Amino acid sequence: MTRRDSCPVCGNPARNEFKPFCSRGCKDRDLLQWLGEGYRLPGERVDPEAQSGLDTPDNRD
Numbered sequence: 228m229t230r231r232d233s234c235p236v237c238g239n240p241a242r243n244e245f246k247p248f249c250s251r252g253c254k255d256r257d258l259l260q261w262l263g264e265g266y267r268l269p270g271e272r273v274d275p276e277a278q279s280g281l282d283t284p285d286n287r288d
Contacts, residue, residue: 234241234249236256241247248254260266 231247232241233239234253235247236253237249239249239253241249245251245254248257
């Protein structure tokens with residue numbers, strides 16, 4: 228079995244109805260990881276206060 232045929236969460240064989248996952252549980256766990264910021268993409272940290280063009284109470288015209 229190739230990596231592509233196995234669930235990225237638990238490693239069990241992927242099922243067509245949940246591809247690339249093996250079950251709805253693994254699919255939901257993966258989504259929760261993204262929503263809870265458990266997965267992060269590499270990059271430079273951004274200071275939210277230093278970003279220009281944001282409509283905040285402090286910089287309204």
